[in-house]
Amino acid sequence: EWTSGNIIEDSIARVREQVGNGKVLLGLSGGVDSSVVAALLHRAIGDQLTCVFVDNGLLRQDEGDQVMATFARHMGVNVIRVDAEARFLAALEGETDPERKRKIIGNLFIDVFDEQAAKLQDVDWLAQGTIYPDVIESAGAATGKAHVIKSHHNVGGLPEHMKLKLVEPLRELFKDEVRRIGLELGLPSDMIQRHPFPGPGLGVRILGEVRKEYADLLRRADAIFIDELRRHDWYDKVSQAFAVFLPVKSVGVTGDGRRYEYVIALRAVETVDFMTARWAHLPYEFLDLVSRRIINEIHGISRVVYDISGKPPATIEWE
Ligand code: XMP
Numbered sequence: 386e387w388t389s390g391n392i393i394e395d396s397i398a399r400v401r402e403q404v405g406n407g408k409v410l411l412g413l414s415g416g417v418d419s420s421v422v423a424a425l426l427h428r429a430i431g432d433q434l435t436c437v438f439v440d441n442g443l444l445r446q447d448e449g450d451q452v453m454a455t456f457a458r459h460m461g462v463n464v465i466r467v468d469a470e471a472r473f474l475a476a477l478e479g480e481t482d483p484e485r486k487r488k489i490i491g492n493l494f495i496d497v498f499d500e501q502a503a504k505l506q507d508v509d510w511l512a513q514g515t516i517y518p519d520v521i522e523s524a525g526a527a528t529g530k531a532h533v534i535k536s537h538h539n540v541g542g543l544p545e546h547m548k549l550k551l552v553e554p555l556r557e558l559f560k561d562e563v564r565r566i567g568l569e570l571g572l573p574s575d576m577i578q579r580h581p582f583p584g585p586g587l588g589v590r591i592l593g594e595v596r597k598e599y600a601d602l603l604r605r606a607d608a609i610f611i612d613e614l615r616r617h618d619w620y621d622k623v624s625q626a627f628a629v630f631l632p633v634k635s636v637g638v639t640g641d642g643r644r645y646e647y648v649i650a651l652r653a654v655e656t657v658d659f660m661t662a663r664w665a666h667l668p669y670e671f672l673d674l675v676s677r678r679i680i681n682e683i684h685g686i687s688r689v690v691y692d693i694s695g696k697p698p699a700t701i702e703w704e
Pocket of ligand 1: 487581582583584585625659696699700701702703704
Protein backbone atom coordinates (compact mmCIF):
# COMPACT_ATOMS: atom_id res chain seq x y z
CA GLU A 386 0.00 0.00 0.00
CA TRP A 387 1.25 3.44 -0.95
CA THR A 388 0.95 5.49 2.23
CA SER A 389 2.65 8.79 3.04
CA GLY A 390 4.75 6.77 5.49
CA ASN A 391 6.29 4.62 2.84
CA ILE A 392 6.59 7.46 0.34
CA ILE A 393 8.75 9.13 2.99
CA GLU A 394 10.79 6.00 3.71
CA ASP A 395 11.30 5.43 0.02
CA SER A 396 12.32 9.04 -0.66
CA ILE A 397 14.72 9.06 2.26
CA ALA A 398 16.41 5.92 1.02
CA ARG A 399 16.70 7.32 -2.48
CA VAL A 400 18.07 10.67 -1.33
CA ARG A 401 20.69 8.96 0.85
CA GLU A 402 21.73 6.77 -2.01
CA GLN A 403 21.83 9.67 -4.44
CA VAL A 404 23.80 12.23 -2.42
CA GLY A 405 25.93 9.94 -0.27
CA ASN A 406 28.09 12.16 1.95
CA GLY A 407 27.61 15.16 -0.32
CA LYS A 408 26.48 18.56 0.85
CA VAL A 409 23.13 19.85 -0.31
CA LEU A 410 21.93 23.42 -0.72
CA LEU A 411 18.25 24.37 -0.78
CA GLY A 412 16.55 27.69 -1.44
CA LEU A 413 13.83 27.75 1.19
CA SER A 414 10.94 30.08 0.36
CA GLY A 415 8.49 29.13 3.07
CA GLY A 416 6.10 27.79 0.43
CA VAL A 417 4.74 24.25 0.67
CA ASP A 418 7.08 22.53 -1.77
CA SER A 419 10.41 23.89 -0.58
CA SER A 420 9.29 23.44 3.03
CA VAL A 421 8.51 19.78 2.50
CA VAL A 422 11.83 19.28 0.71
CA ALA A 423 13.62 20.89 3.68
CA ALA A 424 11.85 18.64 6.18
CA LEU A 425 12.43 15.53 4.09
CA LEU A 426 16.11 16.22 3.42
CA HIS A 427 16.69 17.09 7.03
CA ARG A 428 15.23 13.74 8.02
CA ALA A 429 17.32 11.99 5.37
CA ILE A 430 20.70 13.68 5.64
CA GLY A 431 20.57 16.01 8.68
CA ASP A 432 23.49 18.42 8.76
CA GLN A 433 24.51 17.76 5.18
CA LEU A 434 21.65 20.09 4.28
CA THR A 435 21.97 23.88 4.32
CA CYS A 436 19.01 26.08 3.44
CA VAL A 437 19.16 29.67 2.28
CA PHE A 438 16.16 31.81 3.01
CA VAL A 439 16.22 35.15 1.19
CA ASP A 440 14.17 37.89 2.80
CA ASN A 441 13.54 40.19 -0.16
CA GLY A 442 11.45 42.65 1.85
CA LEU A 443 8.41 41.61 -0.16
CA LEU A 444 7.23 38.90 2.19
CA ARG A 445 4.08 38.89 4.24
CA GLN A 446 3.96 39.96 7.86
CA ASP A 447 6.22 37.89 10.14
CA GLU A 448 6.89 35.43 7.36
CA GLY A 449 10.65 35.39 7.79
CA ASP A 450 10.40 34.90 11.54
CA GLN A 451 7.93 32.06 11.05
CA VAL A 452 10.19 30.26 8.62
CA MET A 453 13.12 30.58 11.04
CA ALA A 454 11.00 29.45 13.99
CA THR A 455 9.70 26.37 12.21
CA PHE A 456 12.88 25.18 10.55
CA ALA A 457 15.82 26.58 12.45
CA ARG A 458 14.45 26.69 15.97
CA HIS A 459 12.02 23.77 16.13
CA MET A 460 13.49 21.31 13.69
CA GLY A 461 17.17 22.19 13.96
CA VAL A 462 17.65 22.65 10.22
CA ASN A 463 20.66 24.75 9.12
CA VAL A 464 19.05 27.87 7.69
CA ILE A 465 20.91 30.96 6.57
CA ARG A 466 18.58 33.94 6.58
CA VAL A 467 19.70 36.70 4.25
CA ASP A 468 18.23 40.12 4.86
CA ALA A 469 18.23 41.56 1.36
CA GLU A 470 15.33 44.01 1.69
CA ALA A 471 17.43 47.09 0.99
CA ARG A 472 18.97 45.56 -2.12
CA PHE A 473 15.63 44.52 -3.55
CA LEU A 474 14.06 47.90 -2.86
CA ALA A 475 17.01 49.69 -4.41
CA ALA A 476 16.87 47.49 -7.50
CA LEU A 477 13.15 48.12 -7.90
CA GLU A 478 13.31 51.86 -7.39
CA GLY A 479 11.46 53.75 -10.11
CA GLU A 480 10.35 50.58 -11.92
CA THR A 481 6.64 50.38 -12.69
CA ASP A 482 6.42 47.70 -15.38
CA PRO A 483 5.10 44.42 -13.90
CA GLU A 484 7.14 42.05 -16.05
CA ARG A 485 10.32 44.07 -15.52
CA LYS A 486 9.62 44.05 -11.78
CA ARG A 487 9.33 40.25 -11.92
CA LYS A 488 12.64 40.00 -13.80
CA ILE A 489 14.46 42.29 -11.38
CA ILE A 490 13.20 40.31 -8.39
CA GLY A 491 13.96 36.95 -9.98
CA ASN A 492 17.45 37.92 -11.11
CA LEU A 493 18.40 39.48 -7.82
CA PHE A 494 17.17 36.40 -6.00
CA ILE A 495 19.57 34.32 -8.06
CA ASP A 496 22.45 36.73 -7.36
CA VAL A 497 21.83 36.71 -3.62
CA PHE A 498 21.41 32.96 -3.54
CA ASP A 499 24.60 32.47 -5.54
CA GLU A 500 26.59 34.71 -3.21
CA GLN A 501 25.53 32.57 -0.29
CA ALA A 502 26.27 29.37 -2.16
CA ALA A 503 29.74 30.63 -3.03
CA LYS A 504 30.47 31.18 0.67
CA LEU A 505 29.69 27.59 1.55
CA GLN A 506 32.43 25.04 1.13
CA ASP A 507 32.08 22.02 -1.12
CA VAL A 508 28.42 22.05 -1.96
CA ASP A 509 27.68 19.27 -4.44
CA TRP A 510 23.94 19.26 -4.77
CA LEU A 511 21.18 21.73 -5.29
CA ALA A 512 17.79 20.60 -3.97
CA GLN A 513 14.61 21.81 -5.62
CA GLY A 514 10.95 21.50 -4.74
CA THR A 515 9.94 20.45 -8.24
CA ILE A 516 6.69 18.48 -8.14
CA TYR A 517 5.11 16.31 -10.80
CA PRO A 518 2.84 19.01 -12.28
CA ASP A 519 5.94 21.22 -12.75
CA VAL A 520 7.61 18.42 -14.67
CA ILE A 521 4.61 18.07 -16.98
CA GLU A 522 4.28 21.82 -17.36
CA SER A 523 7.85 22.34 -18.48
CA ALA A 524 7.76 19.30 -20.78
CA GLY A 525 4.58 20.43 -22.53
CA ALA A 526 3.99 23.68 -24.30
CA ALA A 527 4.45 26.00 -21.38
CA THR A 528 2.61 29.14 -22.30
CA GLY A 529 2.55 32.70 -21.12
CA LYS A 530 2.42 33.03 -17.38
CA ALA A 531 3.36 29.43 -16.66
CA HIS A 532 6.57 30.01 -18.53
CA VAL A 533 7.22 33.26 -16.78
CA ILE A 534 6.64 31.58 -13.44
CA LYS A 535 9.04 28.79 -14.32
CA SER A 536 11.73 31.12 -15.54
CA HIS A 537 11.34 33.02 -12.33
CA HIS A 538 11.78 30.03 -10.06
CA ASN A 539 14.16 28.27 -12.29
CA VAL A 540 17.51 27.95 -10.70
CA GLY A 541 18.78 26.86 -14.08
CA GLY A 542 19.81 30.52 -14.02
CA LEU A 543 22.54 29.74 -11.50
CA PRO A 544 26.01 30.48 -12.81
CA GLU A 545 27.87 27.79 -14.69
CA HIS A 546 30.75 27.61 -12.25
CA MET A 547 28.54 26.21 -9.53
CA LYS A 548 28.01 22.95 -11.41
CA LEU A 549 25.62 21.59 -8.88
CA LYS A 550 23.80 18.35 -9.45
CA LEU A 551 20.07 18.41 -8.86
CA VAL A 552 18.21 16.52 -6.20
CA GLU A 553 14.43 16.73 -6.57
CA PRO A 554 12.78 14.34 -4.15
CA LEU A 555 9.18 15.48 -4.90
CA ARG A 556 9.46 15.08 -8.65
CA GLU A 557 6.98 12.22 -8.84
CA LEU A 558 4.45 13.58 -6.40
CA PHE A 559 1.22 15.52 -6.76
CA LYS A 560 0.46 18.46 -4.53
CA ASP A 561 -1.89 16.55 -2.23
CA GLU A 562 0.79 13.88 -1.68
CA VAL A 563 3.34 16.58 -0.96
CA ARG A 564 0.96 18.05 1.63
CA ARG A 565 0.36 14.68 3.24
CA ILE A 566 4.03 13.86 3.62
CA GLY A 567 4.66 17.38 4.92
CA LEU A 568 2.17 16.79 7.72
CA GLU A 569 3.64 13.38 8.41
CA LEU A 570 7.09 14.95 8.64
CA GLY A 571 5.76 17.23 11.35
CA LEU A 572 5.34 20.51 9.52
CA PRO A 573 2.58 22.71 10.97
CA SER A 574 -0.71 22.29 9.13
CA ASP A 575 -1.15 26.01 8.53
CA MET A 576 2.16 26.00 6.65
CA ILE A 577 1.06 22.99 4.59
CA GLN A 578 -2.41 24.35 3.80
CA ARG A 579 -1.17 27.78 2.80
CA HIS A 580 -2.51 29.55 -0.22
CA PRO A 581 -0.02 29.93 -3.06
CA PHE A 582 2.17 33.02 -2.85
CA PRO A 583 3.90 34.29 -5.98
CA GLY A 584 7.69 34.27 -6.20
CA PRO A 585 7.83 38.08 -6.64
CA GLY A 586 5.71 38.37 -3.50
CA LEU A 587 4.29 41.74 -2.60
CA GLY A 588 6.28 43.12 -5.53
CA VAL A 589 3.32 42.31 -7.79
CA ARG A 590 0.70 43.26 -5.21
CA ILE A 591 1.92 46.84 -4.95
CA LEU A 592 0.76 48.29 -8.24
CA GLY A 593 3.43 50.25 -10.03
CA GLU A 594 6.51 51.37 -8.14
CA VAL A 595 7.45 49.36 -5.07
CA ARG A 596 8.29 51.40 -1.98
CA LYS A 597 8.95 50.32 1.56
CA GLU A 598 6.17 52.54 2.87
CA TYR A 599 3.70 50.78 0.56
CA ALA A 600 4.98 47.32 1.45
CA ASP A 601 4.60 48.05 5.16
CA LEU A 602 1.02 49.27 4.74
CA LEU A 603 0.16 46.31 2.53
CA ARG A 604 1.63 43.78 4.96
CA ARG A 605 -0.55 45.10 7.75
CA ALA A 606 -3.73 45.10 5.66
CA ASP A 607 -3.02 41.63 4.31
CA ALA A 608 -2.37 40.29 7.81
CA ILE A 609 -5.74 41.62 9.01
CA PHE A 610 -7.56 40.06 6.07
CA ILE A 611 -5.86 36.66 6.45
CA ASP A 612 -6.29 36.71 10.20
CA GLU A 613 -10.04 37.29 9.90
CA LEU A 614 -10.36 34.68 7.15
CA ARG A 615 -8.80 32.13 9.48
CA ARG A 616 -10.83 33.25 12.46
CA HIS A 617 -14.09 32.90 10.50
CA ASP A 618 -13.17 29.59 8.87
CA TRP A 619 -13.00 31.07 5.42
CA TYR A 620 -9.31 30.61 4.82
CA ASP A 621 -9.54 26.94 3.85
CA LYS A 622 -12.71 27.48 1.84
CA VAL A 623 -11.10 29.91 -0.60
CA SER A 624 -8.21 28.97 -2.87
CA GLN A 625 -6.25 32.18 -2.58
CA ALA A 626 -6.83 35.46 -0.76
CA PHE A 627 -4.72 38.55 -0.30
CA ALA A 628 -4.68 42.33 -0.20
CA VAL A 629 -3.43 44.58 -2.99
CA PHE A 630 -1.98 48.07 -2.53
CA LEU A 631 -3.25 50.78 -4.87
CA PRO A 632 -0.98 53.82 -4.90
CA VAL A 633 -3.79 56.29 -5.44
CA LYS A 634 -5.08 58.67 -2.85
CA SER A 635 -8.76 58.78 -2.22
CA VAL A 636 -10.56 61.16 0.07
CA GLY A 637 -11.79 60.28 3.54
CA VAL A 638 -13.31 62.33 6.33
CA THR A 639 -12.24 62.23 9.93
CA GLY A 640 -13.31 64.41 12.86
CA ASP A 641 -10.98 67.20 11.86
CA GLY A 642 -11.51 67.28 8.15
CA ARG A 643 -10.71 65.58 4.88
CA ARG A 644 -7.69 63.36 4.44
CA TYR A 645 -6.34 61.81 1.27
CA GLU A 646 -5.05 58.31 1.80
CA TYR A 647 -4.31 55.09 -0.03
CA VAL A 648 -6.67 52.35 -1.15
CA ILE A 649 -6.51 48.63 -0.38
CA ALA A 650 -8.22 46.08 -2.61
CA LEU A 651 -9.13 42.68 -1.20
CA ARG A 652 -9.03 39.67 -3.50
CA ALA A 653 -10.34 36.18 -2.67
CA VAL A 654 -10.95 33.50 -5.28
CA GLU A 655 -12.20 29.96 -5.59
CA THR A 656 -10.53 27.81 -8.19
CA VAL A 657 -9.42 24.28 -8.89
CA ASP A 658 -6.58 24.88 -11.32
CA PHE A 659 -5.86 28.63 -11.06
CA MET A 660 -6.46 28.90 -14.81
CA THR A 661 -10.01 30.07 -14.24
CA ALA A 662 -11.38 31.39 -10.99
CA ARG A 663 -14.50 32.90 -9.53
CA TRP A 664 -14.40 35.61 -6.90
CA ALA A 665 -15.30 34.26 -3.50
CA HIS A 666 -18.74 35.30 -2.31
CA LEU A 667 -17.62 36.28 1.16
CA PRO A 668 -20.44 37.47 3.42
CA TYR A 669 -21.04 41.23 3.56
CA GLU A 670 -20.76 41.19 7.35
CA PHE A 671 -17.36 39.61 7.06
CA LEU A 672 -16.15 42.12 4.46
CA ASP A 673 -17.52 44.89 6.60
CA LEU A 674 -15.52 43.71 9.59
CA VAL A 675 -12.29 43.44 7.59
CA SER A 676 -12.78 46.84 6.01
CA ARG A 677 -13.42 48.50 9.36
CA ARG A 678 -10.39 46.90 10.93
CA ILE A 679 -8.09 47.94 8.09
CA ILE A 680 -9.32 51.53 8.03
CA ASN A 681 -9.36 51.92 11.82
CA GLU A 682 -6.05 50.24 12.49
CA ILE A 683 -3.91 51.41 9.61
CA HIS A 684 -3.13 55.06 9.43
CA GLY A 685 -2.61 55.76 5.73
CA ILE A 686 -5.50 53.68 4.38
CA SER A 687 -8.88 55.35 4.06
CA ARG A 688 -10.70 53.10 1.62
CA VAL A 689 -11.09 49.36 1.07
CA VAL A 690 -12.63 47.75 -2.02
CA TYR A 691 -13.46 44.13 -2.84
CA ASP A 692 -12.49 42.71 -6.22
CA ILE A 693 -15.50 41.06 -7.88
CA SER A 694 -13.80 40.09 -11.14
CA GLY A 695 -13.64 36.58 -12.48
CA LYS A 696 -10.72 34.98 -14.32
CA PRO A 697 -10.88 35.25 -17.23
CA PRO A 698 -10.62 37.99 -18.11
CA ALA A 699 -9.17 39.36 -14.88
CA THR A 700 -6.16 37.46 -13.57
CA ILE A 701 -5.95 36.45 -9.93
CA GLU A 702 -3.08 38.84 -9.21
CA TRP A 703 -3.45 42.50 -10.15
CA GLU A 704 -0.19 42.65 -12.08
P1 XMP B 1 -2.77 34.92 -12.33
O1 XMP B 1 -2.58 36.26 -11.70
O2 XMP B 1 -1.99 34.74 -13.59
O3 XMP B 1 -2.17 33.88 -11.29
O4 XMP B 1 -4.23 34.56 -12.51
C1 XMP B 1 -2.33 32.48 -11.34
C2 XMP B 1 -1.54 31.93 -10.16
O5 XMP B 1 -0.15 32.16 -10.37
C3 XMP B 1 0.38 32.97 -9.33
N1 XMP B 1 1.33 33.92 -9.93
C4 XMP B 1 2.66 33.81 -9.82
N2 XMP B 1 3.42 32.90 -9.18
N3 XMP B 1 5.35 34.06 -9.91
C5 XMP B 1 4.77 33.04 -9.23
O6 XMP B 1 5.48 32.24 -8.62
C6 XMP B 1 4.65 35.00 -10.58
O7 XMP B 1 5.21 35.91 -11.18
C7 XMP B 1 3.22 34.87 -10.53
N4 XMP B 1 2.21 35.57 -11.06
C8 XMP B 1 1.06 34.98 -10.67
C9 XMP B 1 -0.82 33.65 -8.68
O8 XMP B 1 -0.56 34.01 -7.34
C10 XMP B 1 -1.89 32.60 -8.83
O9 XMP B 1 -1.79 31.64 -7.79
